[in-house]
Amino acid sequence: xxxxxxxxxxxxxxxxxxxxxxxxxxxxxxxxxxxxxxxxxxxxxxxxxxxxxxxxxxxxxxxxxxxxxxxxxxxxxxxxxxxxxxxxxxxxxxxxxxxxxxxxxxxxxxxxxxxxxxxxxxxxxxxxxxxxxxxxxxxxxxxxxxxxxxxxxxxxxxxxxxxxxxxxxxxxxxxxxxxxxxxxxxxxxxxxxxxxxxxxxxxxxxxxxxxxxxxxxxxxxxxxxxxxxxxxxxxxxxxxxxxxxxxxxxxxxxxxxxxxxxxxxxxxxxxxxxxxxxxxxxxxxxxxxxxxxxxxxxx
Ligand code: NDP
Numbered sequence: 001x002x003x004x005x006x007x008x009x010x011x012x013x014x015x016x017x018x019x020x021x022x023x024x025x026x027x028x029x030x031x032x033x034x035x036x037x038x039x040x041x042x043x044x045x046x047x048x049x050x051x052x053x054x055x056x057x058x059x060x061x062x063x064x065x066x067x068x069x070x071x072x073x074x075x076x077x078x079x080x081x082x083x084x085x086x087x088x089x090x091x092x093x094x095x096x097x098x099x100x101x102x103x104x105x106x107x108x109x110x111x112x113x114x115x116x117x118x119x120x121x122x123x124x125x126x127x128x129x130x131x132x133x134x135x136x137x138x139x140x141x142x143x144x145x146x147x148x149x150x151x152x153x154x155x156x157x158x159x160x161x162x163x164x165x166x167x168x169x170x171x172x173x174x175x176x177x178x179x180x181x182x183x184x185x186x187x188x189x190x191x192x193x194x195x196x197x198x199x200x201x202x203x204x205x206x207x208x209x210x211x212x213x214x215x216x217x218x219x220x221x222x223x224x225x226x227x228x229x230x231x232x233x234x235x236x237x238x239x240x241x242x243x244x245x246x247x248x249x250x251x252x253x254x255x256x257x258x259x260x261x262x263x264x265x266x267x268x269x270x271x272x273x274x275x276x277x278x279x280x281x282x283x284x285x286x287x288x289x290x291x292x293x294x295x296x297x298x299x
Contacts, residue, residue, distance in 0.1 A: 004260045007153050007232075009272040013059075013279035016152075020063040020282050027293070036289035037066040038096040038122065038281075039088050043081065043107065044074035049100045055278055056098070063282040068094075074104050081107065082115050089117040095288035096122035098281070101174075119291070122284035124148075130173065134181050142284045147179040149276030150211055150232045151186070157265040159230055162187040165206050169193050169220070169253065170213035175234055179211050200224065212253035222258030231259055231266040234273045 027034045038060055042053050053069055060067035072081065088094050097120045103109050113121075118128040124144035132138035154161065166188040170176030176192065184190045191203055193214075201224040204210060210231045212220050217237035225231065235253030252269030260266050267273055 004263050005157070005265050006260075007157055007265050007267045007272065009149070009153060009267060009274065009276040012152065012156055013275035016276075016279040016283060017059060017063040020065065020286050023286065024064040027290070031293060034289065034293065035066055035093075036064075036096075036285050037068065037094050038098065038285045039094045040067065040069045040098045040100060041072060041081070041084065042069060042100045043072045043076060044104050045071075046102075049102075053100055056281060059275075059278040060282055060285070063279075063286075065282050065285050076107075078107055078111070081112060085112070085115050089115075089120065092292070094120065095292055096120055096281075096285035098123050120288060122281060122288060124178070124284070125173070130178070133178055136185070142287070143182065143280075144174065144178045145280035145284065146175050146213075146234060146273060146277045147182050148280040148283075149273050150179050150234065151182050152280070153232055153267060153273065153276060154209065154230065157230055159209065159265075161209065164188045164208040165191070166209040166211070167191045167193060167203055167207035168211045168213065169200075170215070170234075172213065175213040176211075179213065179234075183209070183211070204229075210254075214253050216253055217251050218253070218255040220254040220259065222255060222260070222262045225259060225262040227262055228264040229262060231263045232273065233267050233269050235269060236274065 024036060040053055040056060042049055057067045057069055088097050097116045099112055103112060113125040114127050116126055118126045119141055121129055122142055124142040129140040129142055132140035161183060166183045168176050168180045171192050171194045180190045180192045193200055193203060204224040205226055207226055207229055210229055213234035215235060217239050231254055233252035233254040237251050238248045239251055240247060241249035250270050
């Protein structure tokens with residue numbers, strides 16, 4: 001049996017925030033007005049969205065990134081929202097724009113995410129960035145935060161992905177698809193599984209690296225894994241738990257207890273990919289602000 005290692009996203013995320021802080025201080029010593037700024041639009045009052053927005057705000061502030069949250073009414077019209085985004089697109093004092101998803105049903109998510117200027121699209125959901133990411137040798141302005149966080153965790157584990165078998169569970173635009181592009185670009189041999197995949201345990205038995213993003217609580221069993229696999233668990237699922245005050249408990253897409261017996265590295269939930277996602281957002285805002293600075297130095 002392998003001695004498994006837990007990959008603590010919480011710890012790595014903190015070091016990323018500290019690095020961001022230092023870098024901002026250093027730049028500010030040369031350019032006193034340097035103020036990386038993120039604008040978040042939250043439409044409606046979904047409690048999960050409010051919690052994510054609060055975490056993004058807190059993490060930004062801890063990193064020295066200025067964050068402005070604008071809460072908009074649930075019934076805002078598409079035109080009104082598009083106008084608001086357009087105003088921020090044109091505002092040089094804002095470097096990154098994030099539209100908290102999901103949006104209320106009457107708003108077209110594709111249209112709204114594509115309306116963010118691709119140079120300020122710190123979530124990486126704009127079609128320019130998504131398209132560039134899927135190309136071999138493409139050049140996205142930003143890599144989406146959750147997939148980028150998964151790759152950073154793999155780097156922290158010291159994994160060389162070249163020639164490795166990587167299996168991704170899920171093919172969403174937000175996680176599964178971009179994470180598979182990143183793994184492919186790092187020379188892994190990638191298999192993408194989804195709800196129609198019939199022989200998952202067989203596929204997983206060959207996987208050196210597993211990224212689970214299928215949104216199913218404790219779904220991936222340790223018995224399905226290859227001895228020594230590296231397991232990145234993206235899932236965020238709440239299951240009933242009468243021992244908790246809230247009556248529920250957070251678990252991933254991987255059955256941690258059985259998986260840790262097979263894995264060499266595994267990320268916990270909570271404390272794995274979640275905090276990394278938010279740290280990557282901060283990194284993207286800083287990147288956007290630095291690009292603006294170097295562009296203004298050229299002119
Ligand atoms: P989606 O619901 O958009 O996508 C789920 C994907 O999993 C789909 O592609 C689906 O297939 C696939 N799937 C469903 N069942 C199976 C199965 N049995 N085997 C293999 N694949 C399956 O979810 P997201 O991609 O948005 O999120 C995935 C998980 O990650 C969720 O738990 C979510 O909460 C979490 N998450 C965590 C984040 C973080 O920061 N930690 C950020 C974003 C998401 P099909 O395409 O056929 O329907």
